[in-house]
Amino acid sequence: MSDIKHYIAPTTLEQALETLALGxxxxxxxxxxxxxxxxxxxxHFEDTLMNIRRIEGLxxxxxxxxxxxxxxxxxxxxxxxxxxxxxxxxxxxETASHFASEQIRNAASIGGNICNASPAGDMIIPLLxxxxxxxxxxxxxxxxxxxxxxxxxxxxxxxxxxxxxxxLLAAVIFKKPSxxxxxxxxxxxxxxxxxISTVSxxxxxxxxxxxxxxxxxxxxxxxxxxxxxxxxxxxxxxQKLTRTIIDxxxxxxxxxxxxxxxxxxxxxxxxxxVAVFTEELLYNVCQN
Amino acid sequence: xSVKTKLNFTLNSRPVNIxxxxxxxxxxxFRDFLDLKGTKYACGEGECGACTIEVDGKTxxxxxxxxxxxxxxxxxxxEGLQKGNMLHPMQQAFVDHGAVQCGxxxxxMIIQANYLVKQNPSLTREEMKRGLEGNICRxxxxxxxxxxxxxxxxxxx
Numbered sequence: 018m019s020d021i022k023h024y025i026a027p028t029t030l031e032q033a034l035e036t037l038a039l040g041x042x043x044x045x046x047x048x049x050x051x052x053x054x055x056x057x058x059x060x061h062f063e064d065t066l067m068n069i070r071r072i073e074g075l076x077x078x079x080x081x082x083x084x085x086x087x088x089x090x091x092x093x094x095x096x097x098x099x100x101x102x103x104x105x106x107x108x109x110x111e112t113a114s115h116f117a118s119e120q121i122r123n124a125a126s127i128g129g130n131i132c133n134a135s136p137a138g139d140m141i142i143p144l145l146x147x148x149x150x151x152x153x154x155x156x157x158x159x160x161x162x163x164x165x166x167x168x169x170x171x172x173x174x175x176x177x178x179x180x181x182x183x184x185l186l187a188a189v190i191f192k193k194p195s196x197x198x199x200x201x202x203x204x205x206x207x208x209x210x211x212x213i214s215t216v217s218x219x220x221x222x223x224x225x226x227x228x229x230x231x232x233x234x235x236x237x238x239x240x241x242x243x244x245x246x247x248x249x250x251x252x253x254x255x256q257k258l259t260r261t262i263i264d265x266x267x268x269x270x271x272x273x274x275x276x277x278x279x280x281x282x283x284x285x286x287x288x289x290x291v292a293v294f295t296e297e298l299l300y301n302v303c304q305n
Numbered sequence: 306x307s308v309k310t311k312l313n314f315t316l317n318s319r320p321v322n323i324x325x326x327x328x329x330x331x332x333x334x335f336r337d338f339l340d341l342k343g344t345k346y347a348c349g350e351g352e353c354g355a356c357t358i359e360v361d362g363k364t365x366x367x368x369x370x371x372x373x374x375x376x377x378x379x380x381x382x383x384e385g386l387q388k389g390n391m392l393h394p395m396q397q398a399f400v401d402h403g404a405v406q407c408g409x410x411x412x413x414m415i416i417q418a419n420y421l422v423k424q425n426p427s428l429t430r431e432e433m434k435r436g437l438e439g440n441i442c443r444x445x446x447x448x449x450x451x452x453x454x455x456x457x458x459x460x461x462x
Contacts, residue, residue, distance in 0.1 A: 021307040024327040024373055045371055052330060052369045053350040062307070066327055068374055094363070118439020120417070121351055123363040124370065 019061040026068040030187065033072055034156035038183050042067050046090050047124035049117075050133045069128075069185065076126075078102065083193050089128030089186040093117075093140065096127060105193050108200035108221060112143045115204060128186040131171070134178045137214045137238040139204060144168055145235035145245060146200050146221035149191035153184040163187065169235075172242035197223040199305045201298045204237070205290055206281075214238050215282040216290040218270075220249075220298040227257050229302065234295075239274035239287055246273035249295065263299050270295040314375040316341075317385025331367040331375060332356045335382065343383035343412045354440030357413035358382050364420045366439075383412035386419065395419045395457055402453040406444035414440045418454045428458050 021043075027033040036042060041064040045051060054060040069075060075090040078099045085105060087096060096102050097113035116122050116139050130140045131151060150165045168189070171178050180186065194200075200221030206212025217237035223230045232253045234246035248269040256262045276287035307328040314321055316339070325334055335341040335358075344367055347355035351366040358367045359381040386393035392400065395415050405411050414437065421428055421436040428436070433454050434447075442450065 021327050024308060024310050026373070026376065045374070047369075048371050048374070049351055049366070049369045052371065055328075056349065062328060066371075066373070068371070070374060071376075114435075117351070118354065119421075119436055120354060120357055120364050120366045120439045121369070124365045 019063075021062045021064065021066045023065040024068070025065060026071045028071050028073055030072055030075065030154060030185075031156070031161060033067060033069055033185060034154055034161060034183075036065065036067055037185060038156040039065075040182065041065060042182075044069055044132075044185070046070060046126040046129045047092060047121075049121050049125040050129055070126075075187070080193065084190050085193055086188050086190045087127055088188050090126045091128075093122040093125050093127065093130070094119075096140075097122065106143075106147060106191070106200075108143045108146065108202055108219070109140070112139055112202045112204075112219075115202075116140065127189055131168075131189060132178060132180060132186055134172050134174075134176050134242065135213075136175055136240060136242055137217065138243060139214060139217060139237065141168065141172075141243040142204075142217050142219040142235045142237045143200065143202050143221075144189060144191065145243060146202075146219040146233045147191040147194065148233060149189050151180075151186055152188045152190055153180055154187040155181070155184045157183075165190070169245045174241050194221075195223055197225050199224055199302055201301045203294045203298055205294070213281065216276070216287050216294065218291065218294040218298060220295070220302065222253070222302075224302065224305070228255055229253050229258055230255055234270070234273070236270075236274055236291065238281075239276040239291060244273070246270055248272045253299075258299055258303050263296060266299060267292050267295045310373055312372065312376055314377060315379045317380070317382060325372045327371070327373050329372045331358070331370040331372050334372040334375075335367065341382055341384055345409055345412055347409065351439075352441070353410070353413075354417060355410050355413045357416045357440065359416055359420055362420075362423075364417050381416070383416055386415070393419070395422070395454075398453040398456045399450070402449050402456060404445060404449040404453040406442075410440060410442045414442065414450060418450075418457075422454065422457055426458060428454070428460075430455060430460065 043063045045068045075088045077088045149168045154163045202219045204214040204217035219235045222232035232250045234249040237243045252266045252269040274291045307326045309324045345355035347353045351369045356367040
């Protein structure tokens, strides 16, 4: 384990970004991924440990115009019980309620779940279904600069993202879903709690005059990153959810998924789950 | 050695001022520096709940929390529940219902159960099960644990 030379708990975003710009910083939020990763040697502390939980406003959840904005240090519990999220994106609350355990939900931040970039990161799946983007902030030329990246372009591999080391995930943002939006999430693991998903799947879209539109499908733990199921989306877009269409979507979902054999499940079993969950979630959409 | 920092927080209603290495976890601080051994170390990775404590009214796994983040916070551990010689009603219910066997998971289990009841005084048995998902017990099979929590919220059998 490497030694930490400085500790800082900034209270403003500016201070945090100035510190990041100096380099060699480990960002601490809930600590639920960082602590075990350091203790097994998968990660090492940089020279500076920066606690971002004291940054004013960074855990805020708000509506800005027609967008919902979740601050990077909002915890999974903050999201689960927030009035705005319950009203406009119950899919996120549902996913949050199946995230790890109550103790971990109370600590883990949304920014951490995203930036850890696990292919199985649970909160990422509903956010992909909601068409979310991340807002990255940095201290450039003496001012705070921000850029937005659509979440489905953000992940480049297991544990890897487009975030530069001088950037902080300030917020995750998505357009307020329309009143016709329906979305569902399903994950699997040997037990309901504290389970790293064997497969997770989310499907959402607008149901207008019996037709499923603006469909987004997201899958976890079936590839090197959480991914959008583009072929499944194409099979469903603008369609009435008949038996034939659902069968097509199930086949397409298995084309979208490219799982591997690992300690948690075999490739065969993951493909099987993708098929079952796709059918099940589309059934839920029909019932809604 | 990592650098140290000064830390001020409230622990079981008493102020604590201490200097800690910045890479230390809360669990380490409590057990090895403050001699509060009630909070248990078991898995060390947030899977078992034996190290559960309450921070600013919310439970967390103290093995995953960095001690530096305790600054200005209010902490409750199992040692803070008992009032003098009187067990806390949740502790007493666990005793009365035979919910304790080896006892190792109990401090975390009782802190978590107490938090759940504070959050929702009319907790259903199903909600208890969901709320205690993050606390693993290898002896009891959980039935008597749930009976004890149910007794505190006034649910019948």
